[in-house]
Amino acid sequence: MSTLSPALAHADLSDRPVKLHPALLQLVAISPVIWWFGMRLNDGTDEPLGLLTLALALVLAWRDRASLHAGAGARVLGAALVLCSVIGIHWLPPMVRGGLAVSGMAFCYGIHHRAGLMGLLFLSLPIAASMQFFLGYPLRIAAAEGAVRLLELASLVVSRSGTQIELGGQVIGVDPACGGVRMLWHAVAAAMGLAAIHRLTWRATIIGGLLAVVLVIPANAVRAALLAVQESGHLPGMMLGHGEIGLLSFAVILLPLWLAISSRARAMAPAVAVAAAGRTEMIFLAAAAVLAPVLAMGTPRVPSPPDLGVGPEVFTFQGMTLPLVPLAATETESAFGSSFPGTLASYRWGDSQVILRRVTESTRRLHPSRDCLRAAGFETTDAKTVGTGVGEQWSVFHATREGERFTVHERITSERNGAVWTDVSAWYWSALMNPLNGPWQAETIISR
Numbered sequence: 001m002s003t004l005s006p007a008l009a010h011a012d013l014s015d016r017p018v019k020l021h022p023a024l025l026q027l028v029a030i031s032p033v034i035w036w037f038g039m040r041l042n043d044g045t046d047e048p049l050g051l052l053t054l055a056l057a058l059v060l061a062w063r064d065r066a067s068l069h070a071g072a073g074a075r076v077l078g079a080a081l082v083l084c085s086v087i088g089i090h091w092l093p094p095m096v097r098g099g100l101a102v103s104g105m106a107f108c109y110g111i112h113h114r115a116g117l118m119g120l121l122f123l124s125l126p127i128a129a130s131m132q133f134f135l136g137y138p139l140r141i142a143a144a145e146g147a148v149r150l151l152e153l154a155s156l157v158v159s160r161s162g163t164q165i166e167l168g169g170q171v172i173g174v175d176p177a178c179g180g181v182r183m184l185w186h187a188v189a190a191a192m193g194l195a196a197i198h199r200l201t202w203r204a205t206i207i208g209g210l211l212a213v214v215l216v217i218p219a220n221a222v223r224a225a226l227l228a229v230q231e232s233g234h235l236p237g238m239m240l241g242h243g244e245i246g247l248l249s250f251a252v253i254l255l256p257l258w259l260a261i262s263s264r265a266r267a268m269a270p271a272v273a274v275a276a277a278g279r280t281e282m283i284f285l286a287a288a289a290v291l292a293p294v295l296a297m298g299t300p301r302v303p304s305p306p307d308l309g310v311g312p313e314v315f316t317f318q319g320m321t322l323p324l325v326p327l328a329a330t331e332t333e334s335a336f337g338s339s340f341p342g343t344l345a346s347y348r349w350g351d352s353q354v355i356l357r358r359v360t361e362s363t364r365r366l367h368p369s370r371d372c373l374r375a376a377g378f379e380t381t382d383a384k385t386v387g388t389g390v391g392e393q394w395s396v397f398h399a400t401r402e403g404e405r406f407t408v409h410e411r412i413t414s415e416r417n418g419a420v421w422t423d424v425s426a427w428y429w430s431a432l433m434n435p436l437n438g439p440w441q442a443e444t445i446i447s448r
Contacts, residue, residue, distance in 0.1 A: 116196030146221025
């Protein structure tokens with residue numbers, strides 16, 4: 001029967017250092033980003049499209065795990081990026097912190113060698129709403145202009161005013177739903193997915209992504225032209241609906257993308273040894289893991305809202321002027337209003353509810369009310385730009401919850417020159433280029 005040596009028999013096991021696995025520290029460090037990601041997926045402002053790209057990235061990374069490796073320098077850089085995402089909790093936008101965390105994790109596990117995987121990981125962030133906000137209006141302008149040029153080639157008398165196409169005496173608007181943002185996201189996701197599947201180099205992946213962007217613009221113009229011809233009655237026998245036309249346009253993008261990317265496929269690289277975590281990497285990760293819960297539970301500094309004076313006492317809609325009766329702010333409205341760069345108030349207006357948001361500068365936080373209603377559990381239709389009998393332009397959609405259906409009118413007006421916008425993205429770019437045209441007021445009317 002064997003016995004322990006004297007040295008082992010008297011050894012104090014408590015003196016042995018406890019080694020933490022880097023993955024545990026990474027998980028704690030990025031937990032605020034994971035929490036934010038989950039909240040964004042559940043608040044209705046973004047479609048959960050990112051889960052698809054995240055799942056595909058993880059599956060393909062597991063497939064190529066033997067050839068993915070991170071050197072000591074890459075792992076230190078990854079840990080530093082994770083630490084930066086933690087330090088910036090109170091002063092960096094959540095999307096930027098999410099990008100830093102994703103980049104850091106990619107460097108820690110060697111995923112940075114595969115541009116396609118990196119692209120899928122970045123697309124997994126909830127960027128759809130931000131893309132709609134910043135790119136929605138420019139893409140709608142491009143689609144409308146392209147559609148006009150295509151219809152002119154068919155010898156049709158057509159003109160464009162902003163995002164509206166006048167054809168055959170009818171005005172057809174290129175609404176946000178047809179603006180091309182979703183098509184752009186799906187096209188880039190397809191390019192990144194194909195690049196990851198075929199293990200393309202960084203150069204080839206970037207070219208594939210640019211090709212996807214370039215193809216979206218004419219494809220969306222073709223879609224807008226077909227929809228304009230259909231709605232104006234020039235093709236009465238056309239059986240395709242909006243959805244079918246969109247799918248057909250997207251299929252035209254996928255074919256050249258697949259041909260271009262699959263022709264550059266590479267075989268899997270030989271397996272490599274995985275380097276052990278270094279001291280500097282562990283120090284950075286430990287600091288991030290300690291700071292993450294502390295900073296996440298801290299109270300951020302909230303700037304004071306600008307003084308916009310006393311709110312209005314009456315409101316006019318569709319030629320009718322009625323007094324505004326202030327409503328008490330809900331808990332959610334109070335929380336949102338504490339960080340809103342302006343004033344936010346809700347009123348009873350006859351049998352309807354009026355929400356007025358006033359700002360003095362271009363801001364991302366002046367988002368469409370459709371996002372708020374979706375976050376509250378409503379099912380919403382796509383917004384359409386319509387005119388009223390008194391010459392007003394409004395963005396109109398319907399919201400339904402528990403059998404109740406509401407009609408929502410929304411627009412943004414300049415209190416200086418009376419300019420009107422029915423799309424938040426269009427207002428943002430105008431306010432950014434013309435900051436002296438403020439203050440601006442976002443008007444939302446919710447009626448049964």
